Amino acid sequence: MKNFLQVKNLKFSFSKSKDKPIIFIPDFSLQSGQKIFLHGPSGCGKSTFLEIISGVVGADEGEVIIAEQDLQTLTPTQKDRFRSEHISYIFQSFNLIPYLNIFENITLPLYFKKSHKSFKDVQSEVETLCRRLGILNLLNQSVSQLSVGQQQRVAVARALISRPQLILADEPTSALDFDHRDQFLKLLFEVCSEKNMTLIFVSHDHSLKALFDQAIAFKDINRMDLI
Amino acid sequence: MIFLKLAFKSIRNRLFITSLTVTSIALSVFLLLSVEKTRRLARDGFTNAISQTDLVVGARTGPLNLVLYSIFNMGSASNNVSWKTYQEIKNDPAVDWVIPYSLGDSHRGFRVVATDENFYKYYRFRSDQQVEFLEGKAAQTTWDVVIGSQVQKKLKYSLSDEIIVTHGVTKGEGVVKHDDKPFRVVGILKPTGTAIDQTVYITLQGMVAMHETEESHAHHDHDHDHEIHNGDISAFFLRAKARTQTLSLQRKINEYTQEPLTAVIPGMALAELWNGLSQVETVLQIISIMTLGIGLVAMLGTLLASLNERRREMSILRSLGAGPSHVALLLVFESFILTLLGVLLGVVLQLSLFYFLAGWLEKAFGFYFFGSSLALSEVGYLIIILLAGAMVGLVPAVKSSRAALKDGLTAKI
Numbered sequence: 001m002k003n004f005l006q007v008k009n010l011k012f013s014f015s016k017s018k019d020k021p022i023i024f025i026p027d028f029s030l031q032s033g034q035k036i037f038l039h040g041p042s043g044c045g046k047s048t049f050l051e052i053i054s055g056v057v058g059a060d061e062g063e064v065i066i067a068e069q070d071l072q073t074l075t076p077t078q079k080d081r082f083r084s085e086h087i088s089y090i091f092q093s094f095n096l097i098p099y100l101n102i103f104e105n106i107t108l109p110l111y112f113k114k115s116h117k118s119f120k121d122v123q124s125e126v127e128t129l130c131r132r133l134g135i136l137n138l139l140n141q142s143v144s145q146l147s148v149g150q151q152q153r154v155a156v157a158r159a160l161i162s163r164p165q166l167i168l169a170d171e172p173t174s175a176l177d178f179d180h181r182d183q184f185l186k187l188l189f190e191v192c193s194e195k196n197m198t199l200i201f202v203s204h205d206h207s208l209k210a211l212f213d214q215a216i217a218f219k220d221i222n223r224m225d226l227i
Numbered sequence: 228m229i230f231l232k233l234a235f236k237s238i239r240n241r242l243f244i245t246s247l248t249v250t251s252i253a254l255s256v257f258l259l260l261s262v263e264k265t266r267r268l269a270r271d272g273f274t275n276a277i278s279q280t281d282l283v284v285g286a287r288t289g290p291l292n293l294v295l296y297s298i299f300n301m302g303s304a305s306n307n308v309s310w311k312t313y314q315e316i317k318n319d320p321a322v323d324w325v326i327p328y329s330l331g332d333s334h335r336g337f338r339v340v341a342t343d344e345n346f347y348k349y350y351r352f353r354s355d356q357q358v359e360f361l362e363g364k365a366a367q368t369t370w371d372v373v374i375g376s377q378v379q380k381k382l383k384y385s386l387s388d389e390i391i392v393t394h395g396v397t398k399g400e401g402v403v404k405h406d407d408k409p410f411r412v413v414g415i416l417k418p419t420g421t422a423i424d425q426t427v428y429i430t431l432q433g434m435v436a437m438h439e440t441e442e443s444h445a446h447h448d449h450d451h452d453h454e455i456h457n458g459d460i461s462a463f464f465l466r467a468k469a470r471t472q473t474l475s476l477q478r479k480i481n482e483y484t485q486e487p488l489t490a491v492i493p494g495m496a497l498a499e500l501w502n503g504l505s506q507v508e509t510v511l512q513i514i515s516i517m518t519l520g521i522g523l524v525a526m527l528g529t530l531l532a533s534l535n536e537r538r539r540e541m542s543i544l545r546s547l548g549a550g551p552s553h554v555a556l557l558l559v560f561e562s563f564i565l566t567l568l569g570v571l572l573g574v575v576l577q578l579s580l581f582y583f584l585a586g587w588l589e590k591a592f593g594f595y596f597f598g599s600s601l602a603l604s605e606v607g608y609l610i611i612i613l614l615a616g617a618m619v620g621l622v623p624a625v626k627s628s629r630a631a632l633k634d635g636l637t638a639k640i
Contacts, residue, residue, distance in 0.1 A: 089547075095539075
């Protein structure tokens with residue numbers, strides 16, 4: 001089976017110190033539908049790694065291939081487009097836009113995609129997704145009226161509306177209490193499994209490890225010792 | 228269009244800070260337009276001190292001197308135009324009308340001008356404004372006198388008051404008082420914002436009569452020369468039947484053989500005079516440019532501050548798939564909207580304020596408003612402001628495109 005994500009000889013350094021890379025990943029790959037848990041101490045480069053995968057940050061050397069597309073060969077604009085077509089990001093804070101209502105927040109990613117769907121299609125898709133997430137009755141409300149639990153569902157709905165193949169979650173649960181964290185993960189896993197989405201989940205919280213297909217310490221793939 | 232929606236909702240969301248920004252832009256625009264308008268009015272008010280007159284004619288002298296003493300009541304005529312010559316030119320078939328102007332006397336520091344009914348009928352300033360009466364009527368008989376608004380204001384005359392005219396132009400007591408010839412005020416003029424306000428008008432007969440009786444009193448010992456003899460006049464304004472005849476009339480008068488005369492086209496002479504005074508305009512222009520500069524800096528400052536607050540929002544949009552160009556477009560669009568609102572508000576503010584205050588400014592300062600409300604140069608300034616306002620959106624856009632995606636999305640310790 002072909003790998004969905006393939007990283008080879010990736011080198012990255014902050015522009016000022018080209019000679020001192022902070023990331024060197026000789027070989028890392030994921031298959032479609034895999035859910036992995038990536039952990040490591042703060043500042044070890046996990047978030048930067050996610051940004052390279054999503055194409056926001058360019059690598060110095062090496063190749064990043066997602067869905068048979070080599071990111072390094074794309075222009076910044078093409079990368080942005082590729083990201084909006086294939087990848088969704090979920091952050092620690094839900095980062096909903098406060099002055100848009102729930103429906104507008106959820107559909108926001110669609111406006112940056114190349115192919116616009118008709119309003120009717122979008123409407124029915126949002127409704128299906130929100131019924132599934134139990135937030136159908138909230139669509140016309142403003143963000144400030146929602147509870148934390150409702151906000152996280154909206155964030156998940158927003159991450160899923162563009163039908164991404166890869167979800168990058170950067171410490172999405174660190175601001176949540178125990179109950180909300182469990183609900184959130186359950187929801188995320190269910191939807192990922194349904195749509196066969198690949199998930200990279202970055203966290204400090206080792207208690208979550210067991211829930212994933214695979215747990216990887218970042219230092220095991222980031223082989224700085226080999227340089 | 229998602230950008231319209233995002234921009235408007237975001238502006239509405241931060242109503243307080245955005246309205247402050249718009250207000251500061253509006254005030255800058257208001258200030259700039261006011262200074263520019265003052266500059267324009269100073270120039271136009273000067274060069275439009277007389278209009279619809281094709282030629283000003285006087286005895287041979289420099290054009291500036293002629294214009295100064297005939298239009299601005301400054302300096303004095305070096306020589307007179309004989310009554311015969313005046314009549315001859317007046318009856319030239321190419322001439323439509325003439326307004327005689329005879330100077331030389333004063334009343335308590337104000338100039339006395341002898342003229343005829345044509346002055347009230349034809350004299351025009353600021354394109355089509357004419358002399359109007361606040362009270363009373365034009366001077367018709369020998370001892371009638373009409374006073375300008377400033378004369379009335381300062382000397383507190385009312386209709387039927389008797390006044391004494393002095394020979395020679397001095398403040399206070401004149402060289403010779405024509406004591407026995409009291410004139411009677413028959414008319415008071417409305418303010419015009421020109422030299423007319425500071426002038427006392429009598430008839431030509433009045434001036435002649437005044438000096439004739441003076442002669443008969445045998446004051447032979449006074450040695451100053453009379454400017455007025457046998458109804459000679461100092462100057463006259465002339466309107467040609469067709470504007471195309473102006474130049475040939477001018478040449479004809481300048482080459483008049485019986486006596487040396489000078490004819491000038493007032494518009495040209497006034498423009499030339501204004502250019503001589505161009506320092507005034509330069510100062511106002513410098514003030515305009517400084518206002519524009521300070522306004523722009525203040526405006527860019529507030530716009531930048533309000534846009535900087537939105538880094539987090541921009542990062543969210545980036546994470547949802549928006550490219551740097553999307554973000555730039557949004558920010559530029561937003562700052563353009565704010566600038567546009569500010570500029571419109573500033574223009575409305577300026578126009579309405581000047582509209583409401585025009586009457587008061589006219590009365591209190593003799594500051595007159597006329598001409599177009601927005602000059603081309605002002606529209607140019609407004610376009611510069613709009614462009615600068617839109618471009619400032621690029622600064623945070625470039626910043627946010629360089630920043631890492633996570634920047635602004637996670638709480639920083």
